Amino acid sequence: MAHGPAKGLTRWLYTTNHKDIGSMYLWFSFAMFFLGGIFALVIRAELFQPGLQIVEPNFFNQMTTMHGLVMVFGAVMPAFVGLANWMVPLMIGAPDMALPRMNNWSFWILPFAFAMLSSTLFMTGGAPNFGWTFYAPLSTTYAPPSVTFFIFAIHIMGASSIMGAINIIATILNMRAPGMTLMKMPMFVWTWLITAFLLIAVMPVLAGAVTMMLMDIHFGTSFFDAAGGGDPVLFQHVFWFFGHPEVYIMILPAFGIVSAIIPTFARKPLFGYSSMVYATAAIAILSFVVWAHHMFTVGMPIAGELFFMWATMLISVPTGVKIFNWVATMFKGSMTFETPMLFSIAFVILFTIGGFSGVMLAIAPADFQYHDTYFVVAHFHYVLVPGAIFSITAGVYYWLPKWSGRMYNETMGKVHFWLAFIGLNVTFFPMHFSGLAGMPRRIPDYNMMFADWNMISSVGAVLFGAAQLVFLYNVISTILSGKKATDEVWDNPEGLEWTVPSPAPYHTFTEPPAIK
Amino acid sequence: MLKTARRLCAWMLGFTCLLAAGGALAEEVERWKFNMTPGVTPISQNVYSLHMQIFWWCVAIGVVVFGIMFVSMFLHRKSRGVKPANFHESTLLELLWTAIPFAILIMMGIPASKTLIDLYDTEKSEVDVLITGYQWSWKYEILGEDVSFFSKLTTPTDQIEGHASKGVNYLLEVDEPLVLPVNKKIRFLVTANDVIHSWWVPAFAVKRDAIPGFINDAWAVITEPGIYRGQCAELCGKDHGFMPVVVEAKSEADYQAWLAEKKAAAAAIAELTEKPFTFDELYAKGEEVYSRSCAACHLAGGQGVPGVFPALKDSPVALGDINHHIDVVVNGVAGTAMQAFGEQLSEVDIAAVVTYERTAWDNNMGDLAQPIDIYNHKQGK
Numbered sequence: 001m002a003h004g005p006a007k008g009l010t011r012w013l014y015t016t017n018h019k020d021i022g023s024m025y026l027w028f029s030f031a032m033f034f035l036g037g038i039f040a041l042v043i044r045a046e047l048f049q050p051g052l053q054i055v056e057p058n059f060f061n062q063m064t065t066m067h068g069l070v071m072v073f074g075a076v077m078p079a080f081v082g083l084a085n086w087m088v089p090l091m092i093g094a095p096d097m098a099l100p101r102m103n104n105w106s107f108w109i110l111p112f113a114f115a116m117l118s119s120t121l122f123m124t125g126g127a128p129n130f131g132w133t134f135y136a137p138l139s140t141t142y143a144p145p146s147v148t149f150f151i152f153a154i155h156i157m158g159a160s161s162i163m164g165a166i167n168i169i170a171t172i173l174n175m176r177a178p179g180m181t182l183m184k185m186p187m188f189v190w191t192w193l194i195t196a197f198l199l200i201a202v203m204p205v206l207a208g209a210v211t212m213m214l215m216d217i218h219f220g221t222s223f224f225d226a227a228g229g230g231d232p233v234l235f236q237h238v239f240w241f242f243g244h245p246e247v248y249i250m251i252l253p254a255f256g257i258v259s260a261i262i263p264t265f266a267r268k269p270l271f272g273y274s275s276m277v278y279a280t281a282a283i284a285i286l287s288f289v290v291w292a293h294h295m296f297t298v299g300m301p302i303a304g305e306l307f308f309m310w311a312t313m314l315i316s317v318p319t320g321v322k323i324f325n326w327v328a329t330m331f332k333g334s335m336t337f338e339t340p341m342l343f344s345i346a347f348v349i350l351f352t353i354g355g356f357s358g359v360m361l362a363i364a365p366a367d368f369q370y371h372d373t374y375f376v377v378a379h380f381h382y383v384l385v386p387g388a389i390f391s392i393t394a395g396v397y398y399w400l401p402k403w404s405g406r407m408y409n410e411t412m413g414k415v416h417f418w419l420a421f422i423g424l425n426v427t428f429f430p431m432h433f434s435g436l437a438g439m440p441r442r443i444p445d446y447n448m449m450f451a452d453w454n455m456i457s458s459v460g461a462v463l464f465g466a467a468q469l470v471f472l473y474n475v476i477s478t479i480l481s482g483k484k485a486t487d488e489v490w491d492n493p494e495g496l497e498w499t500v501p502s503p504a505p506y507h508t509f510t511e512p513p514a515i516k
Numbered sequence: 517m518l519k520t521a522r523r524l525c526a527w528m529l530g531f532t533c534l535l536a537a538g539g540a541l542a543e544e545v546e547r548w549k550f551n552m553t554p555g556v557t558p559i560s561q562n563v564y565s566l567h568m569q570i571f572w573w574c575v576a577i578g579v580v581v582f583g584i585m586f587v588s589m590f591l592h593r594k595s596r597g598v599k600p601a602n603f604h605e606s607t608l609l610e611l612l613w614t615a616i617p618f619a620i621l622i623m624m625g626i627p628a629s630k631t632l633i634d635l636y637d638t639e640k641s642e643v644d645v646l647i648t649g650y651q652w653s654w655k656y657e658i659l660g661e662d663v664s665f666f667s668k669l670t671t672p673t674d675q676i677e678g679h680a681s682k683g684v685n686y687l688l689e690v691d692e693p694l695v696l697p698v699n700k701k702i703r704f705l706v707t708a709n710d711v712i713h714s715w716w717v718p719a720f721a722v723k724r725d726a727i728p729g730f731i732n733d734a735w736a737v738i739t740e741p742g743i744y745r746g747q748c749a750e751l752c753g754k755d756h757g758f759m760p761v762v763v764e765a766k767s768e769a770d771y772q773a774w775l776a777e778k779k780a781a782a783a784a785i786a787e788l789t790e791k792p793f794t795f796d797e798l799y800a801k802g803e804e805v806y807s808r809s810c811a812a813c814h815l816a817g818g819q820g821v822p823g824v825f826p827a828l829k830d831s832p833v834a835l836g837d838i839n840h841h842i843d844v845v846v847n848g849v850a851g852t853a854m855q856a857f858g859e860q861l862s863e864v865d866i867a868a869v870v871t872y873e874r875t876a877w878d879n880n881m882g883d884l885a886q887p888i889d890i891y892n893h894k895q896g897k
Contacts, residue, residue, distance in 0.1 A: 313624070335592055437551070
């Protein structure tokens with residue numbers, strides 16, 4: 001009955017195996033991470049010193065736009081879907097995803113979406129240059145012709161995400177091994193279940209926003225054009241109604257990964273499992289009522305301003321609960337500091353710093369000074385880079401031995417960690433200062449008073465980029481020639497994934513496991 | 517590159533000095549601007565104190581949380597031979613660390629709400645300024661005073677491209693700053709002509725999005741005379757980084773003098789409208805207007821940017837009917853980035869730039885438009 005994978009290229013084209021699809025998602029995301037990183041380095045190179053040296057302002061805007069889009073939709077989201085594909089069936093004792101053919105489809109449309117998006121760089125008029133938030137009318141009436149391709153690419157990415165989310169919900173709700181009740185599920189499964197509901201709720205809203213843009217551009221409507229009776233601010237409301245849950249889509253699965261790793265290396269069960277679940281759900285629900293804190297300066301009525309300020313501040317309560325629970329998990333444990341643990345601890349510390357600047361930004365009157373400055377850039381990079389990227393990296397180091405059957409090189413892992421950790425802080429910490437000093441975001445050139453901070457940021461960015469090359473090398477050399485890993489890999493880790501052999505066989509849990 | 521090396525050396529020297537002498541510290545802190553300005557209005561000072569309060573709360577929470585983490589990372593490590601405990605639940609703790617942050621938030625939220633309500637109270641203003649964002653300049657109108665003008669970046673291209681050394685106010689200098697009186701309640705009405713911009717002066721804690729078709733308002737009472745600089749804070753296209761805001765706060769008498777001077781200058785320009793100019797005069801002036809108002813998109817050589825901004829060299833507009841050419845400049849082209857310059861430029865400037873565009877870059881039309889033609893066109897004749 002048991003059979004291995006097909007041979008050749010068609011294995012990957014036709015595969016419906018959750019492990020194959022998970023691997024493809026992860027490699028795709030890794031490629032996009034480097035592409036988005038190159039865009040970021042172009043930005044940092046131009047900002048290395050005042051004056052225009054390397055790129056034209058218009059191309060600079062294309063770089064900021066493409067960096068954001070590629071990192072959000074190409075690197076972070078597919079990486080989480082890849083991890084879900086690999087780990088959710090293994091964690092709940094299912095033989096595969098519930099909808100394997102749709103799984104294949106939801107992956108394979110992604111490369112086409114990104115090929116189309118990247119091709120806009122070579123089109124007349126250049127790539128989208130209106131920021132990843134693509135505010136109308138800059139992205140409609142005033143956009144380059146390539147905007148239509150951008151809209152189509154967003155539609156495809158949205159379809160892919162929705163299919164992925166449906167698949168994950170169907171898998172978690174229907175395919176758990178007998179005895180695995182909801183409140184026995186690992187945190188990663190919980191956080192992904194909640195994330196998947198967020199995705200299904202908001203990706204159609206994004207699709208609606210870009211469709212309205214398409215109509216405005218090509219079919220003579222005026223959704224976002226005041227001259228025709230429309231409202232440019234409507235675009236921002238629709239976009240952020242998607243956008244705010246979207247940022248939690250990029251962080252909730254990270255909570256799940258870290259909640260798996262910290263107990264393993266603290267050798268102590270996760271503190272406050274049920275309050276972690278409730279906190280995640282609370283964050284997800286609140287994420288639908290805070291969107292306009294991205295828009296404190298658009299001229300909302302005072303009542304709206306007050307509501308969104310208080311609702312946003314409220315989010316820090318469940319988020320704080322999570323942080324305190326991780327600290328309590330570490331407390332009185334018996335800790336070791338392998339690479340996944342290092343990345344997870346850095347996650348807790350740096351994500352908390354990003355949370356602090358988040359609370360500061362929530363104070364609406366102060367936001368009038370912070371809004372659209374580098375302080376905001378510092379804030380969201382502190383939550384996204386240590387938040388999403390570090391947790392994904394931690395997850396890769398943690399589960400790579402299970403996937404490949406081989407152990408990564410620990411020394412190289414630690415080198416990667418310290419380079420990335422230092423690089424990240426050198427890049428993004430000074431942005432708090434340049435922002436508070438008054439530097440707006442998305443500008444290709446600046447006054448000399450911001451020069452020192454920017455130069456430091458650029459040096460840090462190169463360091464951070466170099467660290468990722470170490471990561472790439474470590475992953476490849478592990479797969480090719482790492483030492484054999486044991487089935488348990490770590491010191492008595494919790495979870496069904498550690499009960500199958502390393503590498504995990506092509507088909508696992510064809511018979512459901514017994515749950516204690 | 518040499519400059520860069522010098523800057524890097526300056527840092528090292530700076531750090532050495534920091535260690536060597538405390539006196540250098542103050543100077544370095546001055547150079548490394550790192551915090552929000554307290555500003556010169558009552559609101560900006562409230563905002564600054566809110567900012568510092570919430571910052572110190574964050575520091576305090578950080579010290580506690582990270583402190584426990586670091587202690588635990590030091591004490592509770594396997595290499596010290598500790599055995600892990602097995603506790604994993606405490607309802608009391610969960611309640612406690614839900615309630616305490618909640619209390620802190622309420623303590624922060626109340627003063628923040630007060631400041632916010634204050635910040636929104638734009639009534640009973642003494643001076644009203646209508647601010648309109650354009651790609652890429654600001655238009656200011658002092659309402660009820662018949663004073664209206666555009667304010668544009670004056671930093672020379674040479675400095676931006678690194679052929680000349682950069683001035684102190686690099687990218688933060690304009691041809692005509694907005695002048696305002698001190699100690700008066702000033703209301704800013706903010707809107708835009710094309711895309712969304714955002715008018716920001718950090719010293720006033722005023723940042724308001726300028727949205728086409730809508731008018732937002734904000735206010736300030738400036739307590740100290742001085743020059744205050746800011747920038748556009750919402751991505752508005754190619755030259756988003758090149759449309760600074762400069763406000764000069766003056767005493768009431770100086771402000772009145774400025775108003776009178778502005779009105780006299782406007783009258784002088786209006787008079788010129790009736791005067792006929794020679795081709796050479798128009799061409800020379802047109803070249804200057806072109807580089808100031810048109811070259812940002814259509815480029816100095818008139819070649820444009822394919823697919824985004826059409827070329828003017830050999831363009832059907834510049835080589836076609838002059839009335840159509842005037843129409844395009846005065847009224848813009850709906851649905852494109854070509855704005856209506858009828859309000860932005862004087863009749864003389866438009867006549868000059870049309871004349872220039874028709875003959876420059878081997879367009880060689882050789883005809884000319886007079887200011888009075890532009891005036892008549894605007895009147896619909």
